Every structure is written in C-alpha cells, then in structure tokens.
Amino acid sequence: MCLGVPGKIVEINENSIGMTMGKVNFAGIVKEVCLAYVPEAKVGDYVVVHVGFAISIVDEAEATRVFEYLKQMDELAELDIQQPE
Amino acid sequence: MKYVDEYRSEADAKKFVAAIHNITTRPWTLMEICGGQTHTIIKFGIDELLPKEITLVHGPGCPVCVTPLELIDKALEIARQPEVIFTSFGDMLRVPGSNTDLLSVKAAGGDVRMVYSPLDAVKLAQNNPDHEVVFFAVGFETTTPPNAMAVWQAQQLGLTNFSILTSHVLVPPAMEAILGSPHNLVQGFLAAGHVCAVMGYWQYPPLAQKYNVPIVVTGFEPLDLLQGIYMTVKQLEEGRAEVENQYVRAVTFDGNQPAQKLIGQVFEPTDRPWRGIGPIPASGLKLRPEFTAFDAELKFDVTGITAGENPVCIAGEIMQGLKKPHHCPAFGKECTPEHPVGAPMVSSEGACAAYYQYGRAEVRIKE
Ligand code: SF4
Numbered sequence: 001m002c003l004g005v006p007g008k009i010v011e012i013n014e015n016s017i018g019m020t021m022g023k024v025n026f027a028g029i030v031k032e033v034c035l036a037y038v039p040e041a042k043v044g045d046y047v048v049v050h051v052g053f054a055i056s057i058v059d060e061a062e063a064t065r066v067f068e069y070l071k072q073m074d075e076l077a078e079l080d081i082q083q084p085e
Numbered sequence: 086m087k088y089v090d091e092y093r094s095e096a097d098a099k100k101f102v103a104a105i106h107n108i109t110t111r112p113w114t115l116m117e118i119c120g121g122q123t124h125t126i127i128k129f130g131i132d133e134l135l136p137k138e139i140t141l142v143h144g145p146g147c148p149v150c151v152t153p154l155e156l157i158d159k160a161l162e163i164a165r166q167p168e169v170i171f172t173s174f175g176d177m178l179r180v181p182g183s184n185t186d187l188l189s190v191k192a193a194g195g196d197v198r199m200v201y202s203p204l205d206a207v208k209l210a211q212n213n214p215d216h217e218v219v220f221f222a223v224g225f226e227t228t229t230p231p232n233a234m235a236v237w238q239a240q241q242l243g244l245t246n247f248s249i250l251t252s253h254v255l256v257p258p259a260m261e262a263i264l265g266s267p268h269n270l271v272q273g274f275l276a277a278g279h280v281c282a283v284m285g286y287w288q289y290p291p292l293a294q295k296y297n298v299p300i301v302v303t304g305f306e307p308l309d310l311l312q313g314i315y316m317t318v319k320q321l322e323e324g325r326a327e328v329e330n331q332y333v334r335a336v337t338f339d340g341n342q343p344a345q346k347l348i349g350q351v352f353e354p355t356d357r358p359w360r361g362i363g364p365i366p367a368s369g370l371k372l373r374p375e376f377t378a379f380d381a382e383l384k385f386d387v388t389g390i391t392a393g394e395n396p397v398c399i400a401g402e403i404m405q406g407l408k409k410p411h412h413c414p415a416f417g418k419e420c421t422p423e424h425p426v427g428a429p430m431v432s433s434e435g436a437c438a439a440y441y442q443y444g445r446a447e448v449r450i451k452e
Contacts, residue, residue, distance in 0.1 A: 004279045006088040017241050027086040037344045052202025053231045056282040062333040
C-alpha cells in the first residue's frame with residue numbers, strides 16, 4: 001500500500017467541488033489522480049502517486065544525486081576495492 | 086520508465102555492493118521499516134549481495150499485517166449487512182479474520198468491492214444513495230492523506246451514507262517501541278521513503294539521539310536501498326547516529342505540508358493495538374469528534390467485537406526484527422499465499438509472502 005509510483009502530469013483540472021485533479025501518465029497508462037496535495041505541480045512535472053493521490057513532486061535536480069554520490073565515492077577511491085567473493 | 090529504470094542499473098548496484106563490502110568491519114543489524122522495501126530487497130536478492138556481517142531484518146511497515154484481527158472481524162460483520170457496499174484496497178480482501186475473510190463474505194453474497202482510491206468509494210456513495218458505502222481505511226502515513234481527503238470530500242458533498250472503518254497507524258511510535266524493547270536487535274534503520282514524502286523526517290532526530298541509532302530515509306528501487314544501506318553502515322562504522330536522507334528526489338525535511346494539514350483537521354492521535362505486536366501508545370489516528378458521523382464503527386455498532394490470534398503465527402516477532410519468516414513452523418506448510426494463516430503471508434508487502442514468492446523457503450536463506 002505504500003508503493004508510490006512516479007508518473008508525468010499530462011493534464012490539470014478541477015472537479016465539481018473545486019478539488020484539483022489531473023491526468024498522470026505512468027509509462028503509457030494514463031490515470032485520474034488527485035493533485036490537491038501538490039498545489040505547485042505543473043503539467044510536465046513528475047509526481048509520486050499513491051492510491052490515486054500525488055504525494056510528492058519528483059525533484060529533477062535531486063534525482064541525479066545517487067549517481068553523483070557514486071562518482072564521488074569513485075574519486076575517493078572507496079570503490080576501488082577488493083570485490084566480494 | 087523514468088525515475089524507475091535508472092535506479093535498477095546493475096553496474097551501479099555492483100559499485101554500491103563493493104563499497105559496502107569495503108567499509109564493513111563488524112556485524113550490524115539493520116531494519117527496513119516498509120514492506121515495499123522488504124519486497125524489493127528479496128526480489129532483487131539484495132540481502133544476498135551484502136557482506137555476511139550485515140543482517141537485514143524486516144519491519145512492521147505492512148498495513149495489512151498490522152491491522153488488528155478484531156478490526157478485520159468488524160469489517161466482516163459490517164460487510165455482511167444487506168444495505169452495505171463494503172469497499173477496500175485489494176490486499177485487505179484476503180486477510181484472514183478469526184473465521185473467514187472478505188472474499189468469502191463476497192462469495193456468500195455480500196457486496197464487497199475493491200477500489201483503487203478512497204475517492205472511488207466516495208463516488209460510489211454519491212451514486213448509490215440508498216446504500217451505505219463503507220471504506221476500509223487502514224494503513225500508514227501514506228494512505229492517511231487520501232483517506233482524510235475522502236472524509237473531507239464526503240462532508241463537503243453532504244453525504245450521509247459514507248463512512249470509514251479506520252485503524253491508521255504511525256511509523257515513529259513503532260520504531261520507538263522496537264528500539265525500547267529489551268530484546269531489540271536493530272542498530273540502524275532504513276526509514277520508509279514514502280511515509281517521509283508525506284510526513285518529512287523532522288520526527289526522527291530525537292529518536293536517533295535518544296537510542297543512538299542511525300536513521301536513513303530510503304527509497305524503493307534497488308539503487309536507493311543499496312545507497313541507504315551504505316549510508317547506514319558508514320554511520321555505524323564511524324560511530325555516528327544521525328538522520329540522513331537518501332531519497333532526496335521525493336522527500337524534504339518538512340514533508341508535504343498540505344497533506345499534514347488536512348490529516349490534522351480530520352484525524353487525531355490515539356493508542357492503537359498492532360496485530361502481532363500489541364498496543365503501542367499514541368501510535369495511531371482516529372477521526373476527530375467533528376467527523377464521527379463518518380465513523381463506521383459507531384454507525385454499525387461493532388465496538389464490542391474482540392478476537393484472539395492463531396497461536397502458531399510468529400508475525401509479531403518477525404515484524405520486530407527478532408525472527409525471519411522461515412523460522413515459523415507453519416511457513417510454506419500450513420501457511421502459504423493460497424491459504425494464509427497469518428497476515429504477512431497475504432500481502433505483497435508482507436515478509437512471509439516475499440520470502441515465499443521468491444523461493445526463500447529452502448537453500449537460499451543466509452543464516
Ligand atoms: S509463515 Fe504464516 S503463520 Fe508463520 S509468521 Fe508468517 S504469516 Fe504467520
């Protein structure tokens with residue numbers, strides 16, 4: 001139940017009681033998603049969606065952090081090591 | 086798929102594995118809280134790539150697993166009522182209550198429906214004014230914002246035929262219960278990324294300090310988990326006990342403010358019993374007094390139901406990191422996903438189901 005999935009916002013609209021909804025594309029499958037918890041989200045943003053609700057906007061800049069981290073470790077020679085048997 | 090595939094790179098995973106081997110000098114026991122992470126770890130065999138000094142134990146972060154048995158019995162009782170449309174996430178339908186499960190109630194003629202989102206249940210209530218629509222609102226901080234929104238929306242719409250049967254639980258009090266136990270084995274935590282996407286991680290520094298335990302907010306893909314493990318082991322090896330964030334692309338320190346605000350408007354803290362573990366103070370949420378009209382337990386008067394657990398099931402010890410699924414005498418024998426004895430064998434997020442599904446019943450278990 002905690003498995004959030006990242007998808008791209010393709011449309012933003014409002015439902016009958018004024019709640020922000022939208023359409024989110026998950027690798028080709030488009031679903032109706034509640035966007036009320038991510039008021040600053042724009043079309044084109046990636047959001048983590050959980051049971052039909054976007055709970056977080058994926059930060060594009062931070063998304064590459066893990067690879068930078070690997071590079072840094074490489075430079076510090078932490079990777080240059082005995083391989084596990 | 087963007088933001089998924091790149092975090093499954095085998096070459097990069099190998100780098101992290103090598104780095105973890107390189108820094109590990111002593112035995113350490115780490116716990117991943119979330120059942121989704123347990124699933125990834127077992128599916129990709131991450132535990133088997135780690136140095137033998139590192140033991141991963143699997144935490145209580147499986148909503149289906151910790152929902153009290155008596156609440157399942159209450160759900161069954163409500164679902165049997167002829168005027169009720171009982172709605173739930175799919176996982177809950179197969180969880181065994183004392184005698185039966187929701188799917189069997191459905192087979193016997195009960196109107197039990199699986200929904201993708203709690204808003205679907207609200208829609209059903211709008212479209213079926215002559216029925217009572219009940220949503221089974223369980224889960225951690227990740228499902229709370231959707232359920233809070235469903236109740237809030239039902240109130241805005243003036244619906245009187247919608248209610249929720251709720252047992253929301255919270256992660257930090259469970260972590261504290263595990264750390265405070267005299268039998269605790271856990272030395273470092275991988276905190277659940279999506280719980281933190283909602284709640285942030287401002288609740289964790291006091292825990293890290295009080296129990297001298299590193300806590301690393303961690304994502305769900307193999308590279309996320311390996312980096313989270315690396316960061317935790319590095320802290321342990323260096324004698325640090327800090328809160329760090331591996332899952333920076335989705336989690337901020339403060340978390341999702343609009344979600345936290347609505348949760349606070351609709352729910353308030355309460356003591357909750359955890360299936361298999363027992364009561365934990367202030368570890369759950371219940372509807373605030375302004376919203377009790379949406380409380381299915383009151384509406385259907387099932388507050389008196391109590392229940393006892395099948396004594397063979399050791400789910401509680403597994404979820405506190407004291408045992409592993411294959412230590413259970415019923416594992417793979419009386420208890421299988423087709424005929425689950427306990428809840429962790431039901432859900433894809435349960436540790437027993439993950440071990441069973443990926444063939445950890447026999448030789449591949451690392452002792
Ligand atoms: S294998 Fe089945 S009976 Fe044993 S702990 Fe897991 S769920 Fe409970």
